[in-house]
Amino acid sequence: MSQEPEPRVVFGPRDQHGLILGLRAGQIGILLCGVLLALGAITASQANPLAILAVLALAVLSGAAALMPVGGRGVDEWVPVVIRHLLGHPATWRSIQPSRGQRVSAGPTSEPRLIPAQPSFPPMLRHCSVLAVPVPRGELGVVRDTQLGTWTAVLRVRGSSFALLDSSEKARRMAAWGVAQAALAHHGCVQERVRVISAICGASLSRPLVPEERVAIELAVHAATPRVPWQAPTLPRVVDALLSPSERTAGEVHLSADELRTASRSVALELRRLVDGDLRGMFDSETSGDIDLQAPLVSFDLSAVYGTAALPILMACVGAWFQGVLTRDDQTKRIVVLDEAWAVLSNLETASWLRGSYKLARSYGVQYLAVLHRLADLSAAGDANSAQVRMARGLLADTETVVVYGQAPAEVDNTRSLLDLNDTEARLISTLPRGTALWRVGRRSHLVEHRVGPDERDLVDSDQRMREGRR
Structure with missing residues (x-):
């Protein structure tokens, strides 16, 4: 069996961009020096034939030095590298394995696994990490940016000089990086789906999931996810993976398939309800292609499922999707x-999500506006001593x-008790005219008259349907 040849590595300078007509600054300098020397030689030679030949030779040499590459690079690029090398201070960089970086295993049939060994980054780069991604016959240096959600292969580095790969080796590594990148993207999508399905199960069961159930969901989503990036798993495939796990899948957590x-029996049967039960048709296919969740304004109208068993499940889906948006940390401020x-507080899973979101609102740059017709509506979240009601009261206390x-x-x-109003404030709220509100900002209170402009009236007019149609 023949052994594959080692990649051909060439010591050379970094790439430089052209300034004028594609010529680099060094090339322009060499040509100017050649022109000046030729003019000087012509002036001093006084039409001597030998001197004219020497001038022509000088012009050809300067043009060749400026335009003809040596080892893929021009003379102007090689000069500083050679000088540095002779002085014993070559500036080099090796891309085979980043120093002190993490290691990641990523391929078309395996999920990325990170082994933390994070180098010390300055504060402005705390969202970046260095990885070494194994590819056939070597590794690629990769910079992971959690703020932008990107994975960037290090194929060129700014510096005085570094090791260059020949064109065939560069092309091979570019192709290998494409395979690794697809696997990394696949891993991110799988984790997002695990979070959404876990939220669905928690909302449908009205209780937090136990660790065994969360692990079972993660394994089932991995098993149900196609290995091609343009296909997504559907809920029926996840249910099948939960009801009939393979021995190989169970072996990943040192369990038998029966164990x-x-x-996972409870979550499997509850998810099956969404596929074949009373909620079939809403969650058992791929997401509609015409939904744009990246738009500047996204509105989820759940009025059609108000008062049904699907409401908490849909709210859990929305909450899980929004949590995924926040974890990208793209520096966008949201309302x-x-x-x-x-209705959000009436389900323990969604109430827990909202409580956690309130606590982290400032760090994520999110402003939450919760609308209630009456504070007595908080009691509709559950029994008087239920966890949901306690969370609702806690959210009210955390509201600025x-x-x-x-x-x-x-x-x-009831309003006075919940908001800790004084006698004057309590007396005012029962006499406020329409459009006037008591604003409590911290411990300070203000009476504010809200005026609606003509362009805004249609947005807040809730009596429009009552005035339309036949009487």
């Missing part, structure tokens, strides 16, 4: 409006700005 099937917020419009007299005592 894994028993541990999230939760209308009828009691509270806007209270006019309240019915029967609501005054």
